[in-house]
Amino acid sequence: MDRVVAFGPLWHRVWSRRRAILALVFPATVIVGIIAFTLPPWYTAKAELLPPTEEESGVGFATLLRGAGLPGINIPGQSTPADVFMVVLGSWRINEQVVNKFGLLKLYKAKYMVDAIDELRHHARFKLTEAGTIQISVEDKSPKRAADMANAYVDFLDKFNREVRMTKGRRTRLFIEGRLTDTKQELAAAEQRLTDYQARHKAVVLSPEVSSAVEQAARLYARRTGLQVRLGVIRSYSHGTEEESQLGEELAQIDRQLRELPETGLELARLVRDVKALEQVLAILTAQYEEARITEARDVVTVEVLDVAKPPEKKSRPHRLTMTAAAFLLSMAMGAGYAMLTKEEQARPVMRAVAAE
Numbered sequence: 464m465d466r467v468v469a470f471g472p473l474w475h476r477v478w479s480r481r482r483a484i485l486a487l488v489f490p491a492t493v494i495v496g497i498i499a500f501t502l503p504p505w506y507t508a509k510a511e512l513l514p515p516t517e518e519e520s521g522v523g524f525a526t527l528l529r530g531a532g533l534p535g536i537n538i539p540g541q542s543t544p545a546d547v548f549m550v551v552l553g554s555w556r557i558n559e560q561v562v563n564k565f566g567l568l569k570l571y572k573a574k575y576m577v578d579a580i581d582e583l584r585h586h587a588r589f590k591l592t593e594a595g596t597i598q599i600s601v602e603d604k605s606p607k608r609a610a611d612m613a614n615a616y617v618d619f620l621d622k623f624n625r626e627v628r629m630t631k632g633r634r635t636r637l638f639i640e641g642r643l644t645d646t647k648q649e650l651a652a653a654e655q656r657l658t659d660y661q662a663r664h665k666a667v668v669l670s671p672e673v674s675s676a677v678e679q680a681a682r683l684y685a686r687r688t689g690l691q692v693r694l695g696v697i698r699s700y701s702h703g704t705e706e707e708s709q710l711g712e713e714l715a716q717i718d719r720q721l722r723e724l725p726e727t728g729l730e731l732a733r734l735v736r737d738v739k740a741l742e743q744v745l746a747i748l749t750a751q752y753e754e755a756r757i758t759e760a761r762d763v764v765t766v767e768v769l770d771v772a773k774p775p776e777k778k779s780r781p782h783r784l785t786m787t788a789a790a791f792l793l794s795m796a797m798g799a800g801y802a803m804l805t806k807e808e809q810a811r812p813v814m815r816a817v818a819a820e
Contacts, residue, residue, distance in 0.1 A: 504778035514595035613772035624765035632759030685743030
């Protein structure tokens, strides 16, 4: 037989214990209200960054960071530039700079840096929005300090990016510089061999077919050297990346094309090919060297700010009225439940006696 709940008797039970319920609800609501209105206000300031883009040429920023081995920064294997920015913002390195700048060890009453950084991470949030922008939110008891801290994250991120890109340019420049010196020496030696041969065989000239094959071989050799330089730069930062695999495949394809070229028995053709190939290699390396020098010396803004953090006018917490209302409703529910449970327990002996008769 289904049990039907009669709300009338339940209401009478609650009403009959209204004083006991109010004795619970009133002090609970007052105490929580006093606590809520004595808690210090917290303010949340927000800064927003436009989505970063990967560099169009050279070693990508994410690839560079993964292989740089920087302390406190762990870049995942497959990551976009925005993912890299998120990791850098949450890193120990950036948070330590924020702690030192604003004296958060003293403000948070932390004995150790690790405690201050843990506390800061509870008050700083980084979000990648659906639009691709990066939102930096920092809360503090001072609205001005909250805005300053959010903007400090932006400044430290930009500073970090500049340092890393300058390091990339310096490493690339040094690597290419060595190859450039070797190529100049090889070109000088090849030119000398060609000059000596022409001095001994003044009447020897190349046919148009041989000249065309020499030009094609020279272009392939130059392209292969350029790819080898790029591959060497990437391997100086990291190993096993997707870009490294792509360059390896391109080099293998060029090697196959070189093997398919017709062999020439003319010594002059081989000498001319060596000179032309080294001339093109030298031109490629010179262009890459100048690009690396520009990257090393470049000191431009790397972060595009959509919204600068400003001191908030309204607090973000505590929600005093919500806390007070929740305390009232919760204590009311507990009191009503206790009243109904008490009446039920008191009625059980009577019900047992009636059932026995």
